[in-house]
Amino acid sequence: MSTQPKRVRNRETDMKLKTLLLGAAAGVALAxxxxxxxxxxGQVNIIYWQAPSIMNPYLxxxxxxxxxxxxxxxxxxxxxxxxxxxxxLATEIPTVENGGVSEDLTQITWKIREGLLWSDGTPFTAAxxxxxxEYCMHPEGGCAQRAKFDGVTSVEALDDLTVQVTFGxxxxxxxxxxxxxxxxxxxxxxxxxxxxxxxxxxxxQNFNPVGTGPFTVTEFRPNDVISLEANPNYRDPxxxxxxxxxxxxxxxxxxxxxxxxxxxxxxxxxxxxxxxxVLEQMAAAGQGEPIAAFGTLVERIEMNMTDPDPSLPEGERxxxxxPHPILSDERVRRALSMAIDRELLVxxxxxxxGRATCNLVPAPEMFASDNTDCLTQxxxxxxxxxxxxxxxxxxxxxxxxxxxxxxxxxxxxxxxAVRQDFQALIKQWWSEIGVETELRNVDSSxxxxxxxxxxxxxxxxxxxxxxxxxxxDGTDPQPYLSMYRCGNEPxxxxxxxxxxxxxxxxxxxxxxxxxxxxxxxxxxxxxxAKALNDMITKESMTIVPLVDRGRVSARSNTLGGVVLNTxxxxxWNAADWYRIDG
Amino acid sequence: MTEPTPASPQAxxxxxxxxxxxxxxxQWADVWRQFLRHKGAVLGGGFLIFVTLAVLFGPYIWTLDPxxxxxxxxxxxxxxxxxxxxxxxxxxxxxxxxxxLGRDQLAQMIAGGRASLAVGWAAMVLSVLxxxxxxxxxxxxxxxxxxxxxxTDLFLSLPILPLLLxxxxxxxxxxxxxxxxxGGMFILIVTVIAITSWMxxxxxVRGDVLALKEREFVLAARSxxxxxWKIILRHLLPNVLSPIMVSATLGLATAIITESALSFxxxxxxxxxxxxxxxxxxxVPRMVDFPERVMLxxxxxxxxxxxxxxxxxxxxxxxxxxxxxx
Numbered sequence: 001m002s003t004q005p006k007r008v009r010n011r012e013t014d015m016k017l018k019t020l021l022l023g024a025a026a027g028v029a030l031a032x033x034x035x036x037x038x039x040x041x042g043q044v045n046i047i048y049w050q051a052p053s054i055m056n057p058y059l060x061x062x063x064x065x066x067x068x069x070x071x072x073x074x075x076x077x078x079x080x081x082x083x084x085x086x087x088x089l090a091t092e093i094p095t096v097e098n099g100g101v102s103e104d105l106t107q108i109t110w111k112i113r114e115g116l117l118w119s120d121g122t123p124f125t126a127a128x129x130x131x132x133x134e135y136c137m138h139p140e141g142g143c144a145q146r147a148k149f150d151g152v153t154s155v156e157a158l159d160d161l162t163v164q165v166t167f168g169x170x171x172x173x174x175x176x177x178x179x180x181x182x183x184x185x186x187x188x189x190x191x192x193x194x195x196x197x198x199x200x201x202x203x204x205q206n207f208n209p210v211g212t213g214p215f216t217v218t219e220f221r222p223n224d225v226i227s228l229e230a231n232p233n234y235r236d237p238x239x240x241x242x243x244x245x246x247x248x249x250x251x252x253x254x255x256x257x258x259x260x261x262x263x264x265x266x267x268x269x270x271x272x273x274x275x276x277x278v279l280e281q282m283a284a285a286g287q288g289e290p291i292a293a294f295g296t297l298v299e300r301i302e303m304n305m306t307d308p309d310p311s312l313p314e315g316e317r318x319x320x321x322x323p324h325p326i327l328s329d330e331r332v333r334r335a336l337s338m339a340i341d342r343e344l345l346v347x348x349x350x351x352x353x354g355r356a357t358c359n360l361v362p363a364p365e366m367f368a369s370d371n372t373d374c375l376t377q378x379x380x381x382x383x384x385x386x387x388x389x390x391x392x393x394x395x396x397x398x399x400x401x402x403x404x405x406x407x408x409x410x411x412x413x414x415x416x417a418v419r420q421d422f423q424a425l426i427k428q429w430w431s432e433i434g435v436e437t438e439l440r441n442v443d444s445s446x447x448x449x450x451x452x453x454x455x456x457x458x459x460x461x462x463x464x465x466x467x468x469x470x471x472x473d474g475t476d477p478q479p480y481l482s483m484y485r486c487g488n489e490p491x492x493x494x495x496x497x498x499x500x501x502x503x504x505x506x507x508x509x510x511x512x513x514x515x516x517x518x519x520x521x522x523x524x525x526x527x528x529a530k531a532l533n534d535m536i537t538k539e540s541m542t543i544v545p546l547v548d549r550g551r552v553s554a555r556s557n558t559l560g561g562v563v564l565n566t567x568x569x570x571x572w573n574a575a576d577w578y579r580i581d582g
Numbered sequence: 583m584t585e586p587t588p589a590s591p592q593a594x595x596x597x598x599x600x601x602x603x604x605x606x607x608x609q610w611a612d613v614w615r616q617f618l619r620h621k622g623a624v625l626g627g628g629f630l631i632f633v634t635l636a637v638l639f640g641p642y643i644w645t646l647d648p649x650x651x652x653x654x655x656x657x658x659x660x661x662x663x664x665x666x667x668x669x670x671x672x673x674x675x676x677x678x679x680x681x682x683l684g685r686d687q688l689a690q691m692i693a694g695g696r697a698s699l700a701v702g703w704a705a706m707v708l709s710v711l712x713x714x715x716x717x718x719x720x721x722x723x724x725x726x727x728x729x730x731x732x733x734t735d736l737f738l739s740l741p742i743l744p745l746l747l748x749x750x751x752x753x754x755x756x757x758x759x760x761x762x763x764x765g766g767m768f769i770l771i772v773t774v775i776a777i778t779s780w781m782x783x784x785x786x787v788r789g790d791v792l793a794l795k796e797r798e799f800v801l802a803a804r805s806x807x808x809x810x811w812k813i814i815l816r817h818l819l820p821n822v823l824s825p826i827m828v829s830a831t832l833g834l835a836t837a838i839i840t841e842s843a844l845s846f847x848x849x850x851x852x853x854x855x856x857x858x859x860x861x862x863x864x865x866v867p868r869m870v871d872f873p874e875r876v877m878l879x880x881x882x883x884x885x886x887x888x889x890x891x892x893x894x895x896x897x898x899x900x901x902x903x904x905x906x907x908x
Contacts, residue, residue: 275868277682277868277871278867278868344653348653348682348683420853420854421682421683423854424649424683424853425651427854428651438763439852439854440763440853441852443747455755456751
């Protein structure tokens with residue numbers, strides 16, 4: 001390690017010469033487009049309260065590592081803040097229409113921009129892309145992003161600037177490999193000795209990758225500070241505006257928020273999971289502002305369609321053998337949803353980091369259904385619906401009953417201050433419509449732990465209703481909606497693993513899912529996805545969405561160009577960041 | 583030779599024995615008198631009686647439902663805030679203010695005190711009973727000493743948290759079915775706290791019993807044929823009462839605090855069932871803006887524990903005949 005600074009300095013002088021030459025050449029061609037100068041805005045300070053430990057996302061699933069490395073290495077295309085695909089190293093997004101994706105949906109062909117250079121000055125070619133696939137798909141490599149390459153049978157370079165990816169079966173969404181911050185391109189020359197089992201021992205490569213991004217690493221201290229400087233060979237000669245980046249890791253969310261919002265020591269803080277009133281109080285100091293962007297994370301109430309009665313023998317509780325005595329009636333589920341004031345929940349728990357929603361798939365915009373009926377609370381309507389369903393308060397104790405059975409529900413969730421507040425509020429509303437609720441909160445590590453031996457996991461669902469949040473990866477909701485297929489429910493025969501938590505089962509839904517898997521055309525896919533979303537939410541009230549939860553970060557008032565993106569790395573457009581004088 | 587001067591009549595009067603001025607005092611009157619001399623103990627006892635009466639009869643006087651949410655009246659400050667901040671939202675309808683969901687804090691304090699004190703007392707009594715029984719048995723019967731003390735070591739080495747999680751997992755369902763969600767959890771928590779906190783009592787009692795049983799009065803009792811059972815009841819237990827008292831008071835404090843830790847982890851009572859510990863844990867994130875939400879239950883816990891400690895101290899002094907009268 002002691003020789004490293006010297007080596008880096010040598011590379012620096014080497015690069016400066018190239019910058020001069022290149023700058024002179026590029027300056028002629030691109031000068032009109034550029035209104036700023038590279039490196040003119042000094043240093044930008046970024047704080048991540050989880051410290052990055054590696055700059056190679058293929059060896060780490062951690063968001064912090066993926067985002068830090070996105071400053072240096074780039075994919076062929078990214079998702080923008082709306083979840084749309086935008087080309088980065090590629091010239092355009094391949095689609096069926098432009099011939100980039102084959103008609104049978106088994107091949108995708110990427111065209112790479114001409115004249116791209118790595119930060120060490122060597123040309124970027126298709127061979128690097130092919131190598132990246134080889135690197136991640138190596139059987140001994142333990143690649144953290146292997147799922148991105150699922151179904152890929154081969155990756156070939158057709159020429160220096162064309163890459164063809166072939167899948168084993170029709171893949172309507174072929175944008176797994178080389179797309180987004182989780183799948184950037186590594187330089188073949190640098191990583192060729194790091195294949196397979198050698199991957200994690202290549203410390204120098206993993207800490208100082210050669211990239212095409214706006215910055216390059218000058219010093220990497222794992223779990224502490226990363227120093228970066230502007231990439232002299234970056235494709236836009238006017239960018240990045242910042243000459244250096246000080247990327248600090250560690251601490252906690254409160255300290256990070258304070259450093260940007262109250263003291264102004266840092267320009268950007270990532271992922272601030274704090275209560276709205278706490279953030280608001282810090283923002284009052286006037287150094288910066290919290291920014292929020294929305295992804296697909298939805299806080300929801302799940303209705304159990306099966307009977308969790310403890311008197312049933314073990315192995316039959318909460319299985320499809322016994323339908324739920326109360327919640328099997330759609331009218332009861334609807335009444336429970338109608339009694340909830342979602343706007344108030346947002347105000348209490350999330351502030352600007354949440355939006356009331358009725359959708360399981362709230363985003364990307366093209367997949368979001370226009371389903372907003374649930375947003376208005378309707379206590380009287382809910383009461384009427386329960387009356388209609390035969391639930392009346394015959395003994396005058398304030399709790400509705402039918403055939404001598406009280407309308408009483410067990411409502412469980414994980415232990416979290418906001419969730420317990422939500423539980424208390426919802427219990428109150430349900431008591432107004434004559435539903436008795438028993439609250440239970442389970443430690444998160446148990447609740448989400450998936451231990452088949454524990455009765456308290458969310459999969460086992462030994463309760464009538466439960467509340468938690470879930471989201472999906474990427475921008476395509478097909479795998480997410482497929483979770484609610486018949487037979488995919490957690491059950492004893494699958495060790496209580498399974499994703500259909502509600503034990504929902506509808507043949508029509510399954511048929512529509514099959515249709516979605518066969519459809520490649522985008523408008524048709526969005527139509528089907530919306531229909532599926534509506535079936536499971538507003539039509540059957542199996543899932544009662546409450547809040548669309550956003551991600552909150554904070555930026556200093558002097559940092560411009562920040563566009564918070566929940567579909568890709570938050571630092572996806574760091575090349576466009578600049579200093580606002582003031 | 584002179585006539586002996588008769589003694590002065592006054593002097594003789596003065597020497598005359600007039601008999602008892604007051605009827606003989608019972609032992610317990612002495613104890614009471616000694617106890618009254620300990621100002622701290624009297625104050626502590628008084629506070630404890632006050633708190634107990636307040637949580638027992640409070641709900642009949644302050645009739646607001648502690649679980650009732652009133653979101654329009656959220657974040658009301660306690661009435662005394664007006665003294666230094668004229669702009670604060672206060673209301674006589676909520677003298678201790680309300681929390682972030684608009685629950686009345688006074689009603690919560692009363693209801694929370696019920697739960698906390700009930701858990702504290704029940705767990706303390708149970709753990710002292712177990713601890714004393716095991717300590718006396720181990721100290722008095724040589725043959726039981728080894729096994730019982732190894733058992734104590736075993737319990738001391740048990741990690742409480744995993745044990746609790748397992749106990750909750752195993753027993754919550756049957757207890758809930760038989761005693762309801764709150765009653766079942768009460769029994770579970772009291773039992774778990776008791777069986778994980780009796781060990782210090784057992785060790786202290788064993789040590790004292792070991793020393794006491796070799797003393798002459800025990801030997802004398804044994805020599806006239808007193809049974810072991812009688813020796814324990816008459817001679818040993820009264821003499822180890824003071825360490826038991828002390829560990830009991832400490833136990834009450836630990837029990838209240840353990841219960842709050844449990845509630846914090848979500849393995850305790852249902853989340854809408856107030857206890858002092860849970861009120862405290864819930865209030866921590868907003869401590870800067872609303873310090874009273876931490877202060878009120880915190881002060882209640884501290885004062886209760888302190889008063890119990892003083893009470894224990896006073897009782898120990900009062901019960902020890904060697905200290906009495908000094």
